[in-house]
Amino acid sequence: MQPFGRLRAGPFIEARGLEYTYSLEGSGRIAALQGLDLAIGWGEFVALIGPNGSGKSTLARHFNGLLVPTAGEVRVGGLLTSDPHNLRAVRQQVGMVFQNPDNQLVASTVEEDVAFGPENLALPPEDIRARVDEALDIVGLLDYRTHPPHMLSGGQKQLVAIAGALATRPACIVFDEPTSMLDPPGRRKVLETIRRLNAAEGMTVVLITQSMDEAALARRALVMHAGRIAMDGPPAEIFEQAEQLRALGLDLPSAVEIADGLRSQNIPLPPGLLTVEALARALC
Amino acid sequence: MLIRVERLVHTYSPGTPLERRALREVSLEIKPGERVGILGPTGSGKSTLVQHLAGLLEPTAGQVLLDGVAAHARTAPPPRMRGGWGGRRLRVGLAFQYPEDQIFEQTVFREVAFGPHNLGLAEAEIATRVRWALEMVGLDPATMEERVPFTLSGGEMRRVALAGVLALRPEVLILDEPTAGLDPRGRRNLLARVQAWQAETGSTLVLVSHNLDDLARVAERAVVLVGGRVVADGPFRQVLSDGELLRAAGLDVPQPVALLQALRASGWDVRTDYLLPEEAVAEIARAGVVRREHANHVRSDRLWYQQH
Numbered sequence: 001m002q003p004f005g006r007l008r009a010g011p012f013i014e015a016r017g018l019e020y021t022y023s024l025e026g027s028g029r030i031a032a033l034q035g036l037d038l039a040i041g042w043g044e045f046v047a048l049i050g051p052n053g054s055g056k057s058t059l060a061r062h063f064n065g066l067l068v069p070t071a072g073e074v075r076v077g078g079l080l081t082s083d084p085h086n087l088r089a090v091r092q093q094v095g096m097v098f099q100n101p102d103n104q105l106v107a108s109t110v111e112e113d114v115a116f117g118p119e120n121l122a123l124p125p126e127d128i129r130a131r132v133d134e135a136l137d138i139v140g141l142l143d144y145r146t147h148p149p150h151m152l153s154g155g156q157k158q159l160v161a162i163a164g165a166l167a168t169r170p171a172c173i174v175f176d177e178p179t180s181m182l183d184p185p186g187r188r189k190v191l192e193t194i195r196r197l198n199a200a201e202g203m204t205v206v207l208i209t210q211s212m213d214e215a216a217l218a219r220r221a222l223v224m225h226a227g228r229i230a231m232d233g234p235p236a237e238i239f240e241q242a243e244q245l246r247a248l249g250l251d252l253p254s255a256v257e258i259a260d261g262l263r264s265q266n267i268p269l270p271p272g273l274l275t276v277e278a279l280a281r282a283l284c
Numbered sequence: 285m286l287i288r289v290e291r292l293v294h295t296y297s298p299g300t301p302l303e304r305r306a307l308r309e310v311s312l313e314i315k316p317g318e319r320v321g322i323l324g325p326t327g328s329g330k331s332t333l334v335q336h337l338a339g340l341l342e343p344t345a346g347q348v349l350l351d352g353v354a355a356h357a358r359t360a361p362p363p364r365m366r367g368g369w370g371g372r373r374l375r376v377g378l379a380f381q382y383p384e385d386q387i388f389e390q391t392v393f394r395e396v397a398f399g400p401h402n403l404g405l406a407e408a409e410i411a412t413r414v415r416w417a418l419e420m421v422g423l424d425p426a427t428m429e430e431r432v433p434f435t436l437s438g439g440e441m442r443r444v445a446l447a448g449v450l451a452l453r454p455e456v457l458i459l460d461e462p463t464a465g466l467d468p469r470g471r472r473n474l475l476a477r478v479q480a481w482q483a484e485t486g487s488t489l490v491l492v493s494h495n496l497d498d499l500a501r502v503a504e505r506a507v508v509l510v511g512g513r514v515v516a517d518g519p520f521r522q523v524l525s526d527g528e529l530l531r532a533a534g535l536d537v538p539q540p541v542a543l544l545q546a547l548r549a550s551g552w553d554v555r556t557d558y559l560l561p562e563e564a565v566a567e568i569a570r571a572g573v574v575r576r577e578h579a580n581h582v583r584s585d586r587l588w589y590q591q592h
Contacts, residue, residue, distance in 0.1 A: 052439025
């Protein structure tokens with residue numbers, strides 16, 4: 001089968017003057033996105049961070065047309081999401097994985113769950129079989145294909161959800177806090193899988209997270225605040241701006257915090273140390 | 285309130301093909317005012333254990349005693365209590381792992397007021413508690429009270445649900461993964477406020493979390509569960525710096541400990557039981573000075589030998 005990432009020039013996701021306002025019954029309106037411009041290229045690995053209520057999930061839901069802008073526009077693979085004729089094509093290109101794996105599993109065995117997407121695309125059975133096997137192979141769950149998903153661990157359930165997204169062969173997956181309910185081994189496995197999807201399969205990845213350590217894994221970090229993009233750059237550069245991050249209610253990865261502390265104790269260290277391993281190497 | 289868990293066994297779906305033993309003879313005692321962190325991988329029985337502490341499950345075997353009375357026993361409600369058989373159970377407040385699942389009211393105010401209402405409190409006291417609880421979780425009462433909970437973001441819903449439990453001002457406060465999904469500032473502030481409240485009231489605090497860096501700021505005692513059994517129970521710092529135990533339990537060592545261990549492995553003379561970033565900085569700075577002085581000595585010694 002073809003690789004997932006069809007590496008092309010130009011942006012894959014493009015937002016221009018994007019505004020989104022929730023209208024609330026009886027309690028007014030909330031402007032969740034307030035005029036946002038953004039371009040994400042094919043094959044990028046982008047972390048989306050920001051305080052609760054800053055608009056991260058609202059933005060992510062525009063990437064596959066779950067929401068359409070109240071003003072401005074979003075294009076995915078060149079297609080305008082606000083045109084209902086494009087919705088099917090847009091959703092096929094962008095898969096989503098959410099925080100709570102229990103809310104996104106639908107079938108009684110792992111393989112049926114993963115087959116849900118391709119079945120809805122009305123593919124011939126042998127294609128569905130091939131896609132399910134490929135997706136389960138990528139996330140390392142082929143041996144679990146006949147297991148009931150609710151008997152798996154949290155991390156495994158999340159991998160099933162990822163396989164379900166893969167089986168529709170999207171060019172991009174948006175992960176909305178996929179690890180926040182997982183234990184450390186489950187979290188490691190999911191993050192490893194996300195990294196591999198990007199590096200080996202060329203998948204465009206958007207990772208929403210509250211963990212600065214996870215954001216440091218990406219090649220680009222977007223910081224949201226009050227419905228706008230407040231900072232945009234490689235994690236190493238973003239995390240150098242400790243004061244601005246703290247002002248936005250965010251934090252530093254632990255390694256960066258310790259490295260900053262050491263620098264203020266006159267211990268010279270090179271910039272851009274984002275992990276404990278890198279920091280240990282620099283000290284030795 | 286003194287909590288005693290005696291040889292507690294819990295089996296889900298007993299006698300069916302789905303039978304699963306979640307707790308296997310767990311015994312522990314939690315004294316009034318203790319701050320206990322319960323750790324363990326997914327499926328180790330943490331959430332089952334805390335539901336027993338809150339009297340929500342009936343033991344398959346063994347018992348859970350709150351001040352000597354079985355936690356799950358349904359007592360008749362005291363006369364002044366309008367809203368059912370809360371009693372002893374309302375002295376234990378539990379916020380579930382997915383607290384937003386427990387939200388059901390029309391406005392944030394009514395959601396948070398639900399518990400205090402059931403305690404039979406006066407309206408004025410309820411309003412005070414709601415405001416206090418919202419501030420505890422970092423939400424502005426003025427702008428939030430009239431919002432519809434279902435229009436909030438995921439992190440905000442979680443805060444509202446936590447506020448609903450805090451508003452009970454329970455003698456035993458149990459938080460199951462309280463900081464999951466909160467932004468870093470929200471996480472830090474929530475833990476600091478809960479800790480300050482605990483210090484002021486002497487309540488018992490039981491925190492369940494995978495996030496050891498968070499627990500390190502609050503807990504004084506660590507109970508580690510693996511496969512439904514207690515595999516470690518002791519002072520937090522001591523348990524959390526035992527890398528082998530944690531790895532065997534499928535947990536990560538806190539990042540500062542991981543760094544100190546890596547340095548120690550390459551010859552630094554550092555202690556490895558510092559759990560907080562600022563503690564690690566102080567320890568590395570101290571050891572760094574010693575290393576530099578040592579290196580200077582070696583260098584000047586060499587120089588001396590070369591010159592003579």
